[in-house]
Amino acid sequence: MDSSLQSRMTSLAYSHANFSFISMIIINTLFFSGYYILKGPLAFILTTQGISLRQAYSITTSANTLLALSSLFFGFILQNCSKQKFALLAGIFLSVLSIYLLSFKNKELNMFAITLYVMGGGLYFFNIVMFINKVFHDEQARIKGNYIYQIFVNLGGVLGCVLVLMQMNQENIFKYCFILGVLSLSLFISLYKNIDDPSKNKTNLSKFFLYLIILFFLIYAALNFASFLRYVVLFVFLTTVICLIIKAKIESSRALLLFVFLVILFNIPYWIANTIIFNQFFYFLMKNVTPMHGFSPASLIMIDPIVNAIFGSSLLFWQKNRIICHYNNLSYSSLLASAAFMVLCLGLISSAAKEKINFLYPLIALSFFACSEFLLQTTLNSRIRDLLHAQKNNEFLATGMMRSSRAFATVLGYYLILLSAPAANPNDAHTNLSLYCIMAVIFISSYLGFTYLNKTRWLKFI
DSSP states (O other): OOHHHHHHHHHHHHHHHHHHHHHHHHHHHHHHHHHHHHHSTHHHHHHHTTOOHHHHHHHHHHHHHHHHHHHHHHHHTSTTSSOHHHHHHHHHHHHHHHHHHHTTOOHHHHHHHHHHHHHHHHHHHHHHHHHHHHHOOSHHHHHHHHHHHHHHHHHHHHHHHHHHHHHTTSSOTTHHHHHHHHHHHHHHHHHGGGSOOSOOOOOOHHHHHHHHHHHHHHHHHHHTTHHHHHHHHHHHHHHHHHHHHHHHHHHTOHHHHHHHHHIIIIIHHHHHHHHIIIIIHHHHHHHHBOOBTTBOGGGGGGHHHHHHHHHHHHHHHHTTTSOOOHHHHHHHHHHHHHHHHHHHHHHHHHTTTSSSBOTHHHHHHHHHHHHHHHHHHHHHHHHGGGGGTTSTTHHHHHHHHHHHHHHHHHHHHHHHHGGGOOSSOTTOGGGGHHHHHHHHHHHHHHHHHHHHHHHTTGGGGO
16 A cells, blocks of 8 residues: 555544544533533432432432443443444433433432433443543553543533532422533534444444343342342452452463452542542531531532542643653552541541531542542553453453442442431531541552552552
8 A cells, every 4th residue: 555545544544533532522521511410419419309318328329339230231231232432322312311300309200210320321431431442542642531531521520510509499400401411412413423433333223222121120120129239239249359369360360460459459449439429428518518708518519520620631731741650640549539538537526516517628628539539530441451451351351340349339338328327317417427537548558558569569560
């Protein structure tokens, strides 16, 4: 082939990939703006609709557990019967439909809507990470691409927070988020033919929708048997970890063993914290934190996406021409998360004689957590799959382990949340102290464990 023609074809492929990446970033930002109402304040919203706090925690954490597990279903069952961009489109549609149905404030309809939320979110977030990673073939470009993705996700989160706060006292709390969801869906449909799909699958619609119907009934049943679901998740994940460790020993695969260690040291603590921050913490802000200069404590939900986006943009600019050290990113993420929960503990201890704690403590804590979240998510998403390059079906093994660990962590998060909601006095701010102390200890242990791996030269793969 003529070199000039080959160069032109490479340039066209590169520009098409860039167009697809930029288009999905914009669509994802709009989508996440609408989706944010399902991510953060949903447990609190359900309590305003007459559902008890304990049941609201059970429903939302069970939904997030199933959201993680549904990704396994999509990875191992649906991977060969749909293109990734079609799966993304279907995920947005189901998520938008769930937001619409939740606006009716009907308890029976709520369970139907949350089932669609699990299906839509699982379908979408399983595919978007792989979609972004497949655009980049170079390791350093991939992590920077994940930086950009995470920055724009959080810009969408900022807009989503604004919409949630604007709607808090309105009859239809889901209205503006629904509109943003419809806009993202409409934009995706209009650009659909021009977005390049990195997967080589052909979409088999009959098989795809049959599997979705089966998944719907499985999720709906699991939501109604939440206790049984939690026991199954705990047992299956622990069994899987043991099997992977045995497999790594038999194959003498240090990379596979290190992969398991990283999941335990970082992914599980992060998703326990995420479960607490995005389920229990909103209720904590509304009930246990004092306003400051006219700012409602509820406005603090904006800190996470704002700081996440600012920190991420600064990091991307600073590391633009530098080689990114994955080890440093993961170490700093644990230290920052530890600091976040220690600040909350300090706030609760210093205000022991008061019913509520000062606005500044959760503000500082959320800022630390946002920085930790950015470092951890981008680094794990871009790098951890590379550890399994020698394993068969490595991408789906990595995704399956990451998602199942998220389900496991969400279950643990639910049980820890119950520490802060005793039947006697759920409005007492100081019942949260033991919860936040435990989280600080978990992240400190994560940092120490990772440091030990480094000293014993396990981290040469990182």
